[in-house]
Amino acid sequence: MEPRRLAVVSNRLPVVLTRENGSWSISPGSGGLVTALGPVLRDRGGLWIGWMGNTVEALHHSPLPADLLNRGAAETGYTLKPVSLTDEDLKKFYYGFSNEILWPLFHDLPTRCNFDPGYWKTYREVNGKYAQAVVEHTDEEDYVWIHDYQLIMVGRALKQLGVSRHTGFFLHIPFPPLDVFLKLPWRFEILDGLMEYDLVGFQTARDRRNFLGCVKALKPGTRITGRGSVSRLVTPDRELLVGAFPISIDFMEFSHMASSAAVSWQAQMIRHKLPNRQLILGVDRLDYTKGIPNKLLALRNALERYPELRRRITLIQVLVPSRKTIKEYALLKQEIERLVGEINGEYTEVGWTPITYIFRSLDRSQLAAYYRACDMALVTPLKDGMNLVAKEYCASSTTEDGVLILSEFAGAAVQLHHGALMVNPYDVEGVANAIHEGYRMDLRERKIRMKALRRSIRKHDVFGWVNSFLRAGIAKDLRSFPHLEFFVPAPQEAS
Ligand code: ADQ
Secondary structure, eight states: OOOOOEEEEEEEOSEEEEEETTEEEEEEOOSHHHHHHHHHHHHTTOEEEEEOSOOHHHHHHSOOOTTHHHHHHHHHSSEEEEEOOOHHHIIIIIIIIIIIIIHHHHTTOGGGOOOOHHHHHHHHHHHHHHHHHHHHHOOTTSEEEEESGGGTTHHHHHHHTTOOOEEEEEOOSOOOOHHHHTTOTTHHHHHHHHTTSSEEEESSHHHHHHHHHHHHHHOTTOEEEOOTTEEEEEOSSOEEEEEEOOOOOOHHHHHHHHHSHHHHHHHHHHHHHSOSSEEEEEEEESOGGGOHHHHHHHHHHHHHHOGGGTTTEEEEEEEEOOOTTOHHHHHHHHHHHHHHHHHHHHHOBTTBOSEEEEESOOOHHHHHHHHHHOSEEEEOOSSBSOOHHHHHHHHHOTTSOOEEEEETTBTTHHHHTTTSEEEOTTOHHHHHHHHHHHHHOOHHHHHHHHHHHHHHHHHSOHHHHHHHHHHHHHSOOGGGSOOOTTOOOOOOOOO
């Protein structure tokens, strides 16, 4: 059966709500997923289901105007359907099960997990709320594409509601190997949950292999067939497809933005303020998986062992605030700031500070200006599903002379290892050596490497990613959803 509409389900709706002087406003969110899916949702009558970012209790104190989502839909051009969450839901489903269990475990960091049994019940219940929204707002002709580790059990909840939908699920974070996955007290339930979808997509072949390893060990009655990037799993009661679909970025958007006059000017200003040196950029969400302390230690090691780098390099470390209410994240921030302070204290000279530290969200053009201004990018996660920053940096290197230093443990390494300087983020001296090598790399080699990186990212952009997933899921690509020329987003209910 040909699906009629695409329905995307993610933890958050792709909109930003802001409250100023007592009145609410709504604007479309940004990011690769929104960019890639926006047009098809807009032109072909699709919808997006997710949480708006305010709990029921918060909205009780500060209600949203009844027409806010309609205004949002008018801006995005597609229908937005909200899921309501309470404070308790947020605490146990989002901060608890998702971010204290699945996030660290799937990033191979089981010692950081808090396997609180109370979290599981809420996780399932909240997944049930998303499933309920799917039931209300879609029908059997739609293709329902569910995203990420917060929503693994939505497929199972749909089944429990007795509802049949054509579904795909994409995991944005890594999938761990069997010995790590086995530690999860709810390992059978989570595996069963994933096997409830018609298509399950992972970032890399390694993640898919890890998943299949868990299926073989824990679901012995399952037959796995097929070669290439998509396998077929046959269980006694159903069949599903499992594939690797490495996510990417809108290459052209970054490339154009980076070469625009406004961004070029901003980039020049950044360079002007930090003259006569090579600029190294770090851009990371505040998260222990991103390896930020390791990176700072590597910089210190480089300054110690290679004195010629002193006064000649500056690290601009942009840290994006994230998961503010989790204590571990607050501690990590303190640790990073202590290290930045120590290194600056040890090495600063008149007219030169080794680290410029920025702790806030930047808008996309500011981010592109930093990408464009910096001679090197230092992307050293301990583990990462993909890492889009690495790809965005290359897309923005329009002069094709940037150097990418990349962790072996980022999903992006599979695609970018030929052009990047590859490092083990745990190896402080190795990363320091790569900084030194990048600093000394001549223009010819920089260009050869960066051209290759850009070529590869241009070829495999986010539109290709969406199309490869949809083709595996429904044998269609973005263009083949029926075009609704005069589509008007359906009215939203107030939430
Ligand atoms: P993240 O862990 O958030 O994503 P990443 O892939 O690097 O990691 O994406 C970060 C995004 O945030 C980038 O698009 C970047 O432009 C944006 N960003 C970074 N700094 C910013 C700033 N200062 N202000 C505003 N925006 C900023 C998860 C997984 C990854 C996977 C992605 C996509 O953890 O492994 O690559 O999803 O699937």
